Every structure is written in C-alpha cells, then in structure tokens.
Amino acid sequence: MRNTRTLTRRATLTATALTAALILTACGNGSDSASSGDGSSSASADATAGAHNAQDVSFAQGMIPHHQQALEMAKLATDRASSAEVKDLAARIEKAQDPEIQTMNGWLKSWGVDMSSSMSGMDDSAHSDMPGMMDSTHMDMLKKASGTDFDTMFLTMMIEHHKGAVNMATTEKNKGKYGSATAMADDIITAQTGEITEMNKLLGKN
Structure with missing residues (x-):
C-alpha cells in the first residue's frame, strides 16, 4: 500500500x-x-x-522636363517683364520647382532609371506632346517679347503650362505608389492651382 x-x-x-x-x-x-x-x-x-511603380517613374521623367521649361520661361521674366507682380510670380516658380527637379532626379537615380530622357538640353518639341508644354515656336515668341506684351504672353502660356502640370500630378496622385512622389504631386496641384487663379486675375480674368 x-x-x-x-x-x-x-x-x-x-x-x-x-x-x-x-x-x-x-x-x-x-x-x-x-x-x-x-x-x-x-x-x-x-x-x-x-516601393514605386511605373507611374512614379513616368511622373518623374515627365515632370522634370516640364519643370525645366517652366524655369526657362520664369528666367526670361527677370529682364523682359514690366510688371512687378509677374517678376515676383516668376521668382516663386523658380524657387518652388528647381528643388523639385533635384528631388525627382534623386528618385530616378535611386531606382536605377535612366535620367537622360528627362534632362534638359533637348529641343522643346521633343516634349511638346506633354500636357501644357510649349513647342519651340511658342518659346521663340516669348523670348522675343518684352514689356507688357511679354507679361500677357508669359501669363497666358504659364496658365496652360500649369494646367498641364496639374493634370500630370493628378494622374500621379491617383495611380502612383511611391509616397514621396504622390505627396509632391499633391503639393504641385495645390500650389499651381493657386497660381493659375493668381495669373488669371493679373490678366483681368475672374
């Protein structure tokens, strides 16, 4: 037991x-x-x-030359524009878009994507099929203008240019995957939509 x-x-x-x-x-x-x-x-x-997708690459490769043309137009305003408001607007466009170009070039480099197709040095007509891009004829006309004629031409052309950028940025915002790219697209939409309103007012349009 x-x-x-x-x-x-x-x-x-x-x-x-x-x-x-x-x-x-x-x-x-x-x-x-x-x-x-x-x-x-x-x-x-x-x-x-x-992560990024094909739309992000397309956005950067397209927006870089688009911004570069805007900078080219803005630089012309320094000694051709007669309106202080136009000169101020052009300076703001340069200040905003130049850093964005550098940022987008950095993205393409980090993604291992060829940047040659998005760099300057190409004829404007090579990108004239993009929304809002001016062809070489329009750019030549702007370069030859001065005073109030330049102001009117610059504002009219830049409104169309901005509308194209907003269109491209909207596509990126809706279809892009890379967070920094979609955030930049959102900034472009906000800033350039505001500048379109400002330019229309300078042209006497409401």
Missing part, C-alpha cells in the same frame, strides 16, 4: 512538472512568434514605403 501511494505521488509530481514545462515552452514559443511577426510586419511596412 505504501509503495502504491509513493508511486502515485511521484506520478502526480511528474505530471505536474511536465505540464508546467509544456506551459512555459508554449509561452516561450508564443513570444518568439510574436517577435518574429512584428519584425516581418516592420520589414514589410518599410518595403511598402519605399
């Missing part, structure tokens, strides 16, 4: 120890799984934040 009780007690203790060990093991595995899961989620989030 005594031996039976001893064996029973030992069996009970052994079962209890095994149960405790199993519980501890399960808890340990749960923690490891959770840690591993969190790590995967973080890595996944990082990858998503840095």
